[in-house]
Amino acid sequence: MVLLSDVVAASAEVAATSSRKAKTSAIAALLRRLEPAEVTAATALLAGELPGGRAGVGWSTLSALRVAPATEPRLTIGEVEAAVGEVRTISGSGSGQRRTDALSALLGRATEAEQSFLLRLLGGELRQGALEGVMVEAIAAAAEVRTETVRRAFMLSGRLPATAEAALSGGEPALAEFHLELGRPIRPMLASPAETLDAALAELGGCSVEHKLDGARIQVHRDGDEVHVYTRTLREITRNVAELVELVRGLDCRSVVLDGETLALDDAGRPRPFQETMARFGAQEQRDELLHPYFFDCLHLDGTDLVDRPLADRLKALEQVAGDHRIPGVLSPTPEDAAALFDDALAHGHEGVVVKDLDSPYAAGRRGKAWRKVKPEHTLDLVVLAAEWGHGRRRGYLSNLHLGARDPDGGPPIMVGKTFKGLTDELLDWQTAEFQRRATGGDDWVVRVVPELVVEIELDGVQTSSRYPGGVALRFARVLRYRPDKDAAEADTIEAVRGMLRGG
Known part of the structure; x- marks a missing residue:
């Protein structure tokens, strides 16, 4: 039986090293020590x-908890899972106090x-x-299976605990049982940035070039008359997009x-x-704006899964079933056509455009080089770490953003700069309220937030800097927009930021 203290010790060991190999180990x-019933929760x-x-549970509730710690570790993983499940079900009159009592009981059995x-x-x-990539490699190592097999199972299941359970209980045969299931979204394939269109074309050879909208x-699933629509974070929005369903x-x-x-x-x-x-x-009522779909991939058609087929084959299926709704693009273009x-x-x-390798299968997870996006301006998707209270006209608003790139x-995200530029009055109102709901601490000057909000930043470039831990700093950064369709796992990496250094 593995105790919570064992998980805490492993987590501390992971946090204490910058070595991916050491984290994985x-x-x-x-993972190797876990009993079968402990795998998903652990x-x-x-x-x-x-x-x-x-x-x-909000920060205000957590920050008010004052419970003397236990002197010896005794909490099991199963007990933590059960206690959290109990907290999750509490609702109705007096739920705040009952939730506090349940949390206090859990914390009272925990060491400091x-x-x-x-x-x-x-x-x-x-x-x-960002830890998902390390977890995939660790699951593969613990189960003595190929990393690509685990990554594919995770893409198809969308659930890391279920993937780990299959790998550790049944190895590669159990992982191979995961398949595309109608009505269960799969993790999306992502594009990585290319410096120029010519560079992307030269790198990929035979390719498709498509509009980047x-x-x-x-992601839409249809089985007979049943249709489901999901976002890139696998959240179902079917009831909000009736025109897409139809x-x-x-x-x-x-x-x-x-x-x-x-x-x-x-x-x-x-x-x-x-x-x-x-x-x-997120609309709860009918709105005037109609949504128009532009499809660029077909992962299943009439009983046949296509995720392992080359893009060229998937595009033929797409043309067959949804040709009138394909995203604009060209196949095997000349440089002039592109x-x-x-x-x-x-x-x-x-x-801009996305350049895609026609031989590539559909593969989620790490941003590979099979899909390359090309845009005319420099932009980065970064994680909000904190914000500073404004002054002057912005007094009373959380304004100056602390920005981090994904490790x-x-x-944790690595800070690469700050900016208060590009924030409209509407955004200032929104983020002041939103950040306080997501606060994890702070003082009279700065509010730290859960590192999960992604913001798209436009910038002139980056420069070397000893001010921030990543060794680089953003130049003339301004906010373009928040990206509620993305989570922190899809933010740009510190490697991508460093790659923008002149000559990098």
């Missing part, structure tokens, strides 16, 4: 997540180190999607899984602001 060592805890998902771990876990401070990622239900097929983007257009056919598209995803498409994308108000080795 520490996690794998603990995997979640090691990844910095609560078993079963968030518990709905365990209390600190649990409080950070409940507050979301340990939730770091200023829209929101969607369109997919009208396609000439029995079953299909499509990957693409959607956006609202103005009367001239140009994209409306990104926020208007995202507003539809440049013309790039100019066309910009002329229509889009972001690809699973550590």
Whole structure:
């Protein structure tokens, strides 16, 4: 039986090293010790997540808890899972006090180190999607299976604990049982940035070049008349996008899984602001903006899974089932054709193009080089770490953002700069309220927040700097928009930021 103290010790060991190999080794060592019934909960805890998902406990509740710690470790992983599950179910009259009592009872059985771990876990401070890559490698090492097999199973299941359970209980045969299941979203394949269009074309050879829309990622599943629509974070939005459901239900097929983007257009056919598209995803009532889908991949068609097929085959299936709704693009273009498409994308108000290897299978996880995005300006998706209270006209608002890049080795985001530029009055209102809801601490000057909000930053470039731990700093950074469709696991890495150094 593994105790919570064992998880805390492994987590501390991971946090104390910058070596990806050492992190992987520490996690794998603990995974090997787990009993079968402990695997799912322990995997979640090691990844910095609560078993079963968030518990709905705010910082104000957690910061008010004062409980004397236990002197000896005795909490089991199963007991933690059960206690958190109990907190999650508390609702109704007097729920605040009952939730406090349940949390106090849990913390009273925890040592000081365990209390600190649990409080950070409940507050979301340990939730770091960047650790997923390390966890995948650790699961593979512990189960003595190939990393790619674990990564593929994770892509198809979307659940790291379930993937770990299969790997540790049944090895590669159990992992091979994961398949694309209609109605269960799979993790999306991502593109990495390329410096120029010519560089991307030269790197990939036979490729497709497509518009990169200023829209929101969607994944649609159809099985007969049943249709489901999911965001890039695998959240279901079916009931909010009736026009997309109707369109997919009208396609000439029995079953299909499509990957693409959607956006609202103005009367001239140009994209409306990104926020208007995202507003539809959370709308509780009918809105005027209609969403238009643009599909760029087909992962399943009429009983046949296509994720392992080359992109060229998937595009043929896409043309067959949804040709009228394909994203604009060209196959195997000349440099001149690709440049013309790039100019066309910009002329229509889009972001640029994506260049894709026609031989590549569909693979989620690390941003590989099979898909390369090309944009005319420098932008980065960074994680908000904290914000400073403003002064003058911005007094009373949280304004100056502390920005972090993702650590690809699973550590916390690495600070690379600050900015208060580009913030509208509307954004100042929103982030002041939102940051206080997500606060994990602070003082009269700075409020620290759970590192989960992603913001798109436009910048002139980066420069070397000893001011920040990553050794680089943003130059003339300004806020373009927040990205509620992305989580911290999809933020740009410190390697991507350093790669923007002149000559880098």
